[in-house]
Amino acid sequence: MSRSIIAPADVPPDERSRYLANLDRVTEGSGRLMLMAGDQKVEHLNDDFVGTDVAEDDGDPEHLFRIAAQARIGVFATQLGLIARYAPDYPDIPYLVKLNAKTNLVPTASADPLSRQWHTVEQVVRLRETSGLNIAGVGYTIYPGSRHEAEMFTEAARLIFEAHQHGLLAVIWAYPRGQHVADEHDPHLIAGVTGIVASLGADFAKVNAPTGEPAVLREAVRAAGRTRVVCAGGGETTAEGFLRRLHAQIHEAGVAGSATGRNIHQRPLDEAVRFCNAISAIGFDDTGIDDALRIYRGS
Amino acid sequence: MSRSIIAPADVPPDERSRYLANLDRVTEGSGRLMLMAGDQKVEHLNDDFVGTDVAEDDGDPEHLFRIAAQARIGVFATQLGLIARYAPDYPDIPYLVKLNAKTNLVPTASADPLSRQWHTVEQVVRLRETSGLNIAGVGYTIYPGSRHEAEMFTEAARLIFEAHQHGLLAVIWAYPRGQHVADEHDPHLIAGVTGIVASLGADFAKVNAPTGEPAVLREAVRAAGRTRVVCAGGGETTAEGFLRRLHAQIHEAGVAGSATGRNIHQRPLDEAVRFCNAISAIGFDDTGIDDALRIYRGS
Amino acid sequence: MSRSIIAPADVPPDERSRYLANLDRVTEGSGRLMLMAGDQKVEHLNDDFVGTDVAEDDGDPEHLFRIAAQARIGVFATQLGLIARYAPDYPDIPYLVKLNAKTNLVPTASADPLSRQWHTVEQVVRLRETSGLNIAGVGYTIYPGSRHEAEMFTEAARLIFEAHQHGLLAVIWAYPRGQHVADEHDPHLIAGVTGIVASLGADFAKVNAPTGEPAVLREAVRAAGRTRVVCAGGGETTAEGFLRRLHAQIHEAGVAGSATGRNIHQRPLDEAVRFCNAISAIGFDDTGIDDALRIYRGS
Amino acid sequence: MSRSIIAPADVPPDERSRYLANLDRVTEGSGRLMLMAGDQKVEHLNDDFVGTDVAEDDGDPEHLFRIAAQARIGVFATQLGLIARYAPDYPDIPYLVKLNAKTNLVPTASADPLSRQWHTVEQVVRLRETSGLNIAGVGYTIYPGSRHEAEMFTEAARLIFEAHQHGLLAVIWAYPRGQHVADEHDPHLIAGVTGIVASLGADFAKVNAPTGEPAVLREAVRAAGRTRVVCAGGGETTAEGFLRRLHAQIHEAGVAGSATGRNIHQRPLDEAVRFCNAISAIGFDDTGIDDALRIYRGS
Amino acid sequence: MSRSIIAPADVPPDERSRYLANLDRVTEGSGRLMLMAGDQKVEHLNDDFVGTDVAEDDGDPEHLFRIAAQARIGVFATQLGLIARYAPDYPDIPYLVKLNAKTNLVPTASADPLSRQWHTVEQVVRLRETSGLNIAGVGYTIYPGSRHEAEMFTEAARLIFEAHQHGLLAVIWAYPRGQHVADEHDPHLIAGVTGIVASLGADFAKVNAPTGEPAVLREAVRAAGRTRVVCAGGGETTAEGFLRRLHAQIHEAGVAGSATGRNIHQRPLDEAVRFCNAISAIGFDDTGIDDALRIYRGS
DSSP, X not given: OOOOOOOOTTSOGGGHXXXXXXXXXXXXXXXXXXXXEOOHHHHSTTTTTSSTTXXXXXXXXXXXXXXXXXXXXXXXXXXXXXXXXXXXXXXXXXXXXXXXOXXXXXXXXXXXXXXXBOSOXXXXXXXXHHHOOOEEEEEEEEOTXXXXXXXXXXHHHHHHHHHHHTTOEEEEEEOOOSXXXXXXXXXXXXXXXXXHHHHHTOSEEEEXXXXXXGGGGXXXXXXXXTXXXXXXXXTOOSXXXXXXXXXXXXXXXXXXXXXXXXXXXXXXXXXXXXXHHHHXXXXXXXXXXXXXXXXXXXX | OOOOOOOOTTSOGGGHHHHHHHHHHHHTTTTOEEEEEOOHHHHSTTTTTSSTTSOGGGGSTHHHHHHHHHSOOSEEEEOHHHHHHHGGGOXXXXXXXXXXXXXXXXXXXXXXXXXXXXXXXXXXXXXHHHHOOOEEEEEEEEOTTSTTHHHHHHHHHHHHHHHHHTTOEEEEEEOOOSTTOSOTTOHHHHHHXXXXXXXXXXXXXXXXXXXXXXGGGHHHHHHHTTSEEEEEOTTOOSHHHHHXXXXXXXHHHOOOEEEESXXXXXXXXHHHHHHHHHHHHHHHHOOOHHHHHHHHHTO | OOOOOOOOTTSOGGGHHXXXXXXXXXXXXXXXXXXXXXXXXXXXTTTTTSSTTSOGGGGSTHHHHHHHHHSXXXXXXXXXXXXXXXXXXXXXXXXXXXXXXXXXXXXTTTSOOOOOBOSOHHHHHXXXXXXXXXXXXXXXXXXXXXTTHHHHHHHHHHHHHHHHHTTOEEEEEEOOXXXXXXXXXXXXXXXXXHHHHHHHTOSEEEEOOOSSOGGXXXXXXXXXXXXXEEEEOXXXXXXXXXXXXXXXXXXXHOOOEEEESHHHXXXXXXXXXXXXXXXXXXXXXXXXXXXXXXXXXXX | OOOOOOXXXXXXGGGHHHHHHHHHHHHTTTXXXXXXXXXXXXXXXXXXXXXXXXXXXXXXXXXXXXXXXXXXXXXXXXXXXXXXXXXXXXXXXXXXXXXXXXXXXXOTTTSOOOOOBOSOHHHHHHHHHHHOOXXXXXXXEEOTTSTTHHHHHHHHHHHHHHXXXXXXXXXXXXXXXXXXXXXXXXXXXXXXXXXXXXXXXXXXXXXXXXXXXXXXXXXXXXXHTTSEEEEEOTTOOSHHHHHHHHHHHHHHHOOOEEEESHHHHTSOHHHHHHHHHHHXXXXXXXXXHHHHHHHHHTO | OOOOOOOOTTSOGGGHHHHHHHHHHHHTTTTOEEEEEOOHHHXXXXXXXXXXXXXXXXXXXXXXXXXXXXXOOSEEEEOHHHHHHHGGGOTTSOEEXXXXXXXXXXXXXXXXXXXXXXXXXXXXXXHHHHHOOOEEEXXXXXXXXXXXXXXXXXXXXXXXXXXXXXXXXXXXXXXXXXXXXXXXXXXXXXXXXXXXXXXXXOSEEEEOOOSSOGGGGHHHHHHHTTSEEEEEOTXXXXXXXXXXXXXXXXXXXXXOEEEESHHHHXXXXXXXXXXXXXXXXXXXXXXXXXXXXXXXXXX
């Protein structure tokens, strides 16, 4: 990565070393994020955690922590409640507190999405200070195009600022969605959305991969400027397909790492760990596809 | 119970002994909750307290306190107003302040449910400090699938955090409900809901028993992880049927105790006390059905 | 009255003597409230204050204060604005600040009722402290069954708590109302509503008299437990009928006094004073009907 | 005026002399208000300031300040923004900060009116303290009968209280309006509205003149009690007609002065000044119509 | 410019020199603003930054900062997030933090526009203090005529006041918009809108140029009084046409400078710089059209 790591101006001088250390930790100094997303228990209820294609391990939330502790990851993102409950036994994981979440029970066709901030940054900082946990940042989802976007934009802007004030990273999940959003995967629309995230001041924008070849992401990466773009893992069916797509996103479009959930935790522990390691190798070490597949296969 | 009792990370070090003492008290060290629910005066107005199948005693709210004082229970949950009024005469009861409540007058078909927080945790703590009452925790109801779920999720997340900050337990009543919830008793949906409660960080999730045999609860218990699951008493008609179901929930599905309201307080005082004692024996002592029935029958 | 006067637990020890003095004052030590309600200028605009059956005196708001100063009453309830304006000239009246009010211009059939808190308890306390006025309590109206009940329940719960924290009494006007409330005068529904008020922690619930004989109020009185129940004066046409009904409510149903507005202030000053005195004699002194009528008639 | 000037009880003792001085200033000791209203730039956009019947002067907002500085007025009411911009050049004018305003672009038939508080009283006080400007009071509009009346009643009640706490006067513009208000000029309804303003605690209620002879205002003046009533200038076409009506309102109905906007500022500066002087003479000095007309005509 | 530069009264004495320095900086002492607007990444998503008529440079947000750093401008307006990210490398640019923004995804025909405040002025001031950046002011958009105008008016009024309290300038983007706004470009309506901005207390109103010759702006300029009016750049296709229109706005209608976005940043860097310089020459130096065109053409 040629990009130097600098702190934005809303990180005050006495928090810069902490901020940079957090950024260094979640990117292993590469500038590329490897985020393991474990916030689906609200977003998708228990749908992602049981089923014919889902490892038995995944029914227990501790599976997420076991993976995050044993695998090479950048940061593990989940809700504060789970972190508070399990992190004392997994103190070495870097955590990112996902600050909002909603269920999928009310369909978008019936009501535009609204997801509100659960905890305040002040509460997150209090948790960090009294627990000594390794909390590296916060996350939040916005739905541009929702009739409720104004409420989420305000919460996002303020929490990013306050996170930076306390040396924490901020990652925004950004999904255009609402009754007036015709195509959530339109590359030009997604470029608009990464521009919003940059305007909000986040460090990373997590978007859904747009329709088309990885190269269509270039517009979004460019529009985001110094805010770095990562893609959600989505529904890729094979590990190899997933890793090839990630490699292409990074090397053909300048995507700055990955943010992967189901593709990791729906696998049994051992395989999930190896899959994380392969993802991290691609993002952190510029490992090629063949070597990454070897890591994944444990061969 | 093989589960060790540990405090979540949002309980600060200087509140851990209080939190653990509260948890120990409401579970009698068993890890299983015995919650006597007395919050129906708002939820069901006076419907639960008078009628042909309801003991005459139950028309007076003090009936609830008499049972809670004389019976073996874990904790008695009701609104702050009733606690403030009666607890000075019943100082030995451990109380759980139920922080929100709504009536059933507006049907779900007309408007998705919304139940807002009445008192703040700060007010509860002030009450605890100035009164010396034995307040062990707080409770709150969420309705995942309601168009208003965002408001309740935010209130729940923050009050659980603040409760833990002050050494209080947090129990979430979690009922999927709204115009887009097709089946409130679907076991998979209830597993989704216990996962939400775990993500919010509560100590216990109180859910309605799903349709089917007690074993269908295993998915919900597993999805909740270290957050423990208890079932609402529901409409079981006989004491024996109730106790058998509870025994099966605990031993076949890993349910961590019980949360019972009408099934207790609609009985005359003496019978209600014996019924509580039987429930507590099953949950706290691993008593079998026959012995529990003997306790209930006072024989 | 056999009920002893005790302070609820949310009255802190250093405010208990003030709270008990306030309760003693508004009940003259009887445990029964005599509340003169003068909050109709918002609820009914000027409809209650002019008309063929209304005394000329009543067009001037000072009429209310003249009555309250000259008659034997427990407490005079009206909005803070009127208290601030007239109380300096009527410093001996015990006041209850009615904290919310709405007009009747938007019909329930068009929108469920919402009445929001005007002043904070902190403002009321500031007024008490700087003015030296005899402010004994606060009042608030809830509309269970309204789509907006959640907002009013929260305001009510918090203001009752804060009132008690400062040694003030709390009276809740509780009227089931909304598009889904079929019969506002159903005795069982009113019993539900007094149970809500008890759960909120108020000292007194003011309800509309249900349909039927006074004895139907027994359910509501019982459901309220230690929260005492009084009835709004309603539309009784003759003074004798009014006093007979009140006597029956108290002695046949255990109603704890009265809350009367139009029936008092629509009379000329002298008659209004005598009418108050008769009401107070029934409530405070257990005076019989014949003696009460003599007091009213000034004979 | 026989009414003595007393401070309401929500003016604390150490602010009473300031409050009384403010009241004395805006009424010139007469107890009657002369308010020059200059808040129409939001309410009516630029409609009141240009046109065939409007003086060229009126297109520039400074016209308002020139009149207020040169004429005999009680107080000049406008938004804080204009005061902040011009008052340094017009430091001798007594100002009343109008705290809310809305446009007329959304018709009442489409949505019931809502006008929210712009600045807080705390901000007004900060402005007063740091600028040394002669800020005598605050103003606010309520729309009883609007579906949003609850929000405005709460803002009004609190800001009146806080204004009094800081020695400031409070004037409420009170207009019944909404889809369920059949006749905004019904005298009985307007009497209801002045009663609301009295209940809120304001010093003056500004209402639209009801339909009919000035004497119909007696009900409204009486209903307001110690809160004094003034009428908006409305659409009277001739200066003489305006002054005759005002004289009649005061002497036949007990109206306590005037609140005039367009009728003043749509005239050229010199005429506007003389018109103000005539209005003030009627209100402050009990000047008769003929003398007032001489003042207006400069003869 | 004959207008002297004075601080409004809501700038406290100890912040006046800072306020005046900021005003002097963004107008180069001319009293005329030259604002380079770079807030379109939210308002128009990526539509303004890529396309056949857009310079390749414009796809990267840093393009905006490069222009602002190299060109003669008054102030560069964009969201706090972008400022925080790039300003450390461009410390000499004077910044104006645009405090609200919305997307164009929900059409006005479906819902009246609402754009909420992202950051608080307190956060902006904290950023200024800890970063040492040259933050000269704040900006905010209002939509008079929207059903949500009340919410935006309140936010605008308070943030303008707080900005002035801290020596910051305030610019309001003011666009009449909503289902009841028939013609957003009606000159008389735009004059109404500049009057609103003056009432709110802003230093500058940014409006869309009304339909017709530049002289139609005279009404709006006059209605704004001491609040100065600038026009958005709009969709003028040629540089010469743009500059001629700007010159006419200033000299024929008294417009106080310019606020230009797309017309600047859609050009390649070098041309954009020269275009800014031409705009600034017209506004700051009273340069004529021919000389301005020479500056633009670099000849």
